Amino acid sequence: MKERVVLDVSRLPPHGMGRASPTWWGTCAFMLIEGSGFALAIAVYFYLMSLAPHWPIDAPAPGLVPGTTLTAILLASVVPNILLSRWARQRDLRKVRIGLIVMSVFGAVPLILRGFEFAVLNIRWDDNAYGSIIWTMLGLHTTHIVTDLIDTLVLTGLMFSKHADNPRRFGDVEDNAMYWNFVVVAWIPLYACIYWVPRL
Amino acid sequence: MPWEVSREFFDRAFIAVAFLVTLGAAALIGEAREGRQYRTDPTVGAALDELRLMPNGISGTPPEIYFALGKPYETTAYDLSQGKRLYSWFGCGACHGDGRGGRGPSFLDGWWLYGPEMVSIAASIRDGRPHGMPAFRDKMTIDEIWQLAGYVQTIGAYKAKITAPSRNDDKQTRPAENRAPAAILFDEGPVGPNAVQEPSH
């Protein structure tokens, strides 16, 4: 077919940032998928609760200390996370490197606390349905912390490598930061369900 | 581009990998495969009844037919799960509880009064044992006895067979057979009484 050039795109930036980047939209889509997953897990939790004569089933409510500490840390981590995202937008490599190291720590500490969380649930996954669902919720969220931690570590490595100074890397850092915010936000309702609903 | 240099190598590598993966999957599934025999031919049944025990009734050799069949009663998921149903249908729990014993000995403490071999267990069920183990000769058919024996042996196994039954839809009292309860409970020390061992004839 005969072609007529009516538009010159040669002056467009060679890489879309933020909402102009497909990766950003891809990350959102995956957060939507996992968000639905979390929502369904919570729905299952309340469904089982609605069937049970008393809740929690044959167990004291989980111990508050590790879970609450972890929640506090996760919330606190949002601050450096947002800063990191801003630095990435400004392409400030030095600050971004620092920020990534900080975020790696903020990713690793919750994992340690998570171990203690499982310890004070006061019930095993195979004791009854209540145990099964809270172990599953906690496990589900743990996998998200792990994946994002690994992502952060890889990015940190990248930022200290020769590939560092490239807008794409900074874009990846922004997306990773956005995903971490999702991990934190997703935790809040889970925390409420696991630790406070049994105390109602 | 580097890969073009050694295309044949990659081609061979690919074929090999694809082959191995498929094979691996087949092997894994084959492992889990369970032949299902619903009907035991009368002659086979008769042959299965030929237990040869040591004079003291402890251990012995199963009939050849048992090996000819490929030891189904201790390997196939279907027979093991049937065994589990028989365990509750014939009230074994009344004395042996969930396997940890009660009036009767435990299957989970690593201590087999008459040895852990299928043939001894089958003999115990079929002919009964001193100190209150009744004979089920007239209550079950021989293939049922083998199925039950296979299951009983599985409860006490320290390494779970992948064909071992999962939990039942009732109260959870101990981990199910596919999680090697014996191994888990062993750490908690033996449970239930160990009757004195003595020859049955």
Add this chain to the structure above:
Amino acid sequence: MKAGAAVVLFVSAILIAGCNGAQSALNAEGAAAVQLKHLIIGIVVVCSVVWALVMVVLVLALLRARTPRESPSSESERRMGKLVTAAVAATVVIIAGLTIASFYATRGLGMSEDATLAIKVRGQQWWWQFIYDDVDPAKSFQTANEMHIPVGVDIRIELESSDVIHSFWVPSLAGKRDLIPGRQNVITIRAERPGVYRGQCAEFCGLQHSHMALFVIAEDMAAYQRWAAAQRASSVSSADPEATAGKALFMRKPCAACHTIRGTEASGSTGPDLTHVGSRQTIAAGLLDNTRGSLAAWIADPQTLKPGNNMPMVPLSSDELRQLSAYMESLK
């Protein structure tokens, strides 16, 4: 047009099917089933008309005369727009109508509170256990795969399952309802006319889902009372020597470990209660007619007749078979 013919076939088939016998939603003999039949025919007719109209429009759209290369003019588009809107409006009206109709039908099928008789149905792989409980436990009895009910009164059916999900369905009497482990469902059935109504498990329940039939025998109150009285009684041991030998055999062999025969030491609970097995029309959940021959065949080799069911093949000589089946038959 093939499907057009098919619809005619469909509607006519419904009217024909109405006449033929066992286990059909269109052979309604129960209060609920009759209502449902009317609803079904009503909806089917409405839908067939809708379908026919759509087909007419389709054919016209294809065949209508066209001025060659007439281009879609704006006013013809507007006319079509109006028509489409009208059609959608019509759809909404029809849908609303059908919804309301089915609401009323559901209301009509409500639980009746004043049921004369309550029967507990337990689904088992792969047979039906019917428990007629009575305040006086001595008067309680149970039967298998065959339920007798008095005609013209509401019967409360309590549905429970002891293994997997089954579904209780006697189309001639009422719609189906599931039996779910850990739950109890209740439906009310009411037979308007005496008769034998066949039902079948309607939820896939494993190997022998296909052979899990039941029979509801509706008879007038007097006959029902007689039947119930007979069922309450313990088993009668007949004088026939063969049957007597069979009885001894039954107690000696594995049979007694799974089956109960009230009045004997046989008290197993895994298999159906056989106290009055001789009085039933079929055996093995509707698999075979209850004759001495089929009893012998069933006992001789249940795994060939109904592969995977829970009754083992007990090795028996032909004499023993004859005696056992004689005994079974004698348990009227």
Add this chain to the structure above:
Amino acid sequence: MTNDNKPAQPTDLMFGDDELERRLAQTWRTPAGVWGALTTVDHKIIGRRYIVTAFVFLALGGLLALAMRLQLAQPEARFIGPDRYNQIFTMHGSNMMFLFAVPVMEAMAVYLVPLMVGTRNIAFPRLNAFSYWIYLAGGLLLWISFALDTAPDVGWFAYVPLSGPQYGAGKRADLWAQMITFTEVAALAVAVEIVVTVFKQRAPGMSLDRIPLFVWSMLVTAFLVIMAMPAIMLASSTLILDRLVGTHFYNPTEGGDALLWQHLFWFFGHPEVYIIFLPAVGMVSTIIATFSRRPVFGYLPLVMALIATGLLAFGLWVHHMFVVGLPKLGESFFTASSMAIAIPAGIQIFCWLATLWGGQPVLKTPMLFVLGFIVTFVIGGLTGVMVASVPFDTQVHDTYFVVAHFHYVLVGGAVFPLLGAIYYWFPKISGRMMSETLGRWAFALIFAGFNLTFFPMHILGLEGMPRRIYTYQPEMPWAGMNMFVSFSALILSLGFLVFFVDVIRSTRSGQIAGENPWGASTLEWATSSPPPCFNFRRIPVVGARDPLWSQPEELTVAGGLRTDRRELIVSSVVEAQPEASESSPRNSIWPLLAALATTVMLIWSIFSPWAVIWGSIPIGITLTGWFWPKQTPEDES
């Protein structure tokens, strides 16, 4: 942000057409040989693969159906025993839903959507490759298990407790559940790609109201996949947990519930139907417009109907549970919503009829299948209205009436349009036409065979024949009709045979198709058939809803994309204004390696929970390798 050394780089403005094609081919090509085949990320190659694989599974599933018909032809037949029969109908259902219907629709999108929106490759091409390998692995898993006589035997919706730890002996149910995970991962990946491709990679000027209807339908479908599939993944994972590590989700005596499974399954299972049907709606709208020689009537209502269907799809899962004994009020609500879904369906049918009415219908094979679709799908829709009524459903639920109903919806509603779509797009995909003669034969046989096979099942159902029975007794009045159905099934399969013969024949010796053999209006017809690896020499600029009709003789295009790296235009979501000239990844082996690692982990985890930990390490490694920068021009910015 402007880039000053930009003019230094070669762009498509610098070359004549031939030189440009040579350079683009150099940049975008997939090398020959197995290595090329394993590393390609070309959406056309992967889409073609996906389609072919899905049709292979269709053929296999069809053979299973014939086996069942053979067994059911006579009462108490002994051709297949209950154990094998249960495996066969479970395989048939799972295979058709998870390995054929959903993948084939997404596969058509993988091939067509990038062409229809005028871009050079799908978004996240490597994820696309990964998705195919995972899907293939899941299919192999299921069929190998069937070959080994250890296939799932619990029905395609695997109700607990039958599929649960106590009654589902062996690994059969676990294999089913894990096959689900495979196919859902694949489906979710494609859904994400489609959403992003449609949102961000549309040709300049293709604003939301100019998107082709097929693309719209796939967009809605992709969102349905994203919202619905997590439910089934949660369900199958909890089932495996119950069976493997003794959780109690479905154990009533420990606070679990058997109905929880049904809620989770159908919360996915009902949208599933629309995940299969909506793409068909898009196909019909496309084909009917082309062969009526006019734009489809009521573009906006059709788009609205798509979206409305998508939303309603989540409000009616309970109509699969009308006989489990739920509160009356709930049942009434779900009756209403299930009935309401008929309204958008009605809008679609009426708009298509209007298009035919106002157009110049040309009865080529694709159009025949569309007409067949209208005839059968309306029946399926109306029987759907019937089963949406609770009281009606209590008589027909789990009977052959329902079997007939969903085959009318799925085969009549989705497979007919799909076959039409194959006849329609085959010239684009292969560069050759399919035979009109064989096409008409295939249509006649399939249409007749289908209706003769499935229509009588309505009556069988009303006469009380339950589904999923491996045999029935001679005294039941079903034998004659079953025999008739079994014979009709032969006609139907003969029709499919003709279709497959036609496809194979035409790929070799079909007559050469030009760029646009049907005189269609959408962008995929603006490039050669089959399209080059770079899809379009220059990215089209769209000024109308039917670009090739509004300006038939010349194509307005955008210039200035680089030729030395894989580059495409990223545009804004609503107006499709160019935002960036983004790069698109090169071929890579990592997706295959990642898929293999994932496969090992998923299969291993049927046998041991520790697989989830140890098996994840290789996955992590392969993913790192996947995303680690390779210093190619694609990495520049």
